[in-house]
């Protein structure tokens with residue numbers, strides 16, 4: 001064991017099954033109530049499997065960065081390999097390291113500039129269809145937008161081959177809600193309606209992706225990430241199945257999370273007309289066409305940070321201890337399933353005053369320098385930090401700037417979404433806003 005003076009983390013007195021069922025019923029609220037009662041980290045167990053939950057930045061930092069070698073992805077995340085195969089999210093060890101080295105460079109800052117025109121053009125295309133006073137489901141609109149962006153920049157596809165990708169992704173994701181939202185699933189071999197729908201969705205995605213592969217191979221999308229991976233395949237580094245796994249992983253990870261972030265940000269802004277005006281003033285000179293330019297729009301950046309604090313599209317990350325260890329003074333047994341709740345850390349009252357309120361102005365440089373590492377981690381941290389985080393930020397800033405330059409967003413009712421935490425943090429229904437064109441200055 002790592003460190004000599006370890007103690008067990010606090011644990012609720014009731015049987016673990018009760019705690020787990022309670023949390024399954026309210027996966028966002030219940031952990032916070034437990035943290036308030038037992039402390040920022042607590043443990044329990046389910047059928048002999050030790051479980052640990054935390055909102056403590058020290059625990060995040062230990063597990064994601066300092067002791068990352070003692071942990072792999074948790075059972076639930078590993079379960080997504082039914083859809084994602086051995087792609088970058090689910091792979092481990094030497095396989096993961098090689099792939100990350102291969103794929104990572106295509107998401108570096110110097111590559112992002114080449115994608116910016118596509119981000120902007122696709123946003124322009126989206127808003128060209130809007131008319132004054134129209135109500136729009138911004139979640140749906142942003143999902144279509146980020147899907148087109150992902151297909152175009154990552155795969156060099158123009159979107160014609162996979163029209164119902166979005167609905168198919170939905171079907172695939174619903175599977176992970178499990179039976180009655182408990183995340184429990186029956187073996188895929190059983191022909192339940194949920195299992196059948198999932199398998200159909202998986203087949204459909206794979207078939208669509210094979211068509212894209214065939215077209216890219218025939219020539220025409222060399223400039224996409226996939227084009228580059230195909231180049232790597234020629235040297236024997238990747239099989240067809242590897243390409244499919246990485247492709248579906250990137251598409252799922254790359255479009256859904258950005259769409260949610262854009263939709264939540266627009267909804268929050270619709271309730272904060274003063275913030276919208278401040279951003280619009282920043283854009284008086286036009287929408288910046290470089291990443292540095294977008295980064296200099298300080299109000300816009302503050303709004304995105306605050307939106308990802310309140311509604312982190314990835315609301316928790318999971319790990320499994322592969323050896324006995326100690327984390328922030330607590331003993332952690334091998335096999336422990338650890339849940340790091342970004343959702344709860346981002347609303348920790350010790351660091352965020354009025355934690356449930358949208359206050360973009362709190363993100364001053366001084367405030368950021370006071371935050372402990374590990375507390376605000378919408379993209380995770382350590383070696384497994386989101387490979388697409390710069391791509392995501394650039395896409396979100398660029399799309400928001402393009403939309404807000406042309407339109408004002410008005411709320412129809414104050415934004416108070418019912419949230420469904422599946423793999424990502426999704427709204428239970430549409431997010432409907434009214435749009436009005438701005439007078440261009």
Ligand code: HEM
Nearest residue numbers: 088089253254257258313314317379380384386387388392
């Ligand atoms: C707002 C947008 C996004 C959010 C909030 C987000 C969040 C995250 C988080 C929290 C992780 C770490 C999970 C863990 O440690 O277990 C992650 C990993 C990952 N993300 Fe993202 N992500 C976003 C956008 C993207 C985009 C645009 C792409 C690709 C184009 C992408 C691809 C990936 C991949 C491949 C991984 C696994 C990386 C690895 O383990 O090496 N994500 N993401």
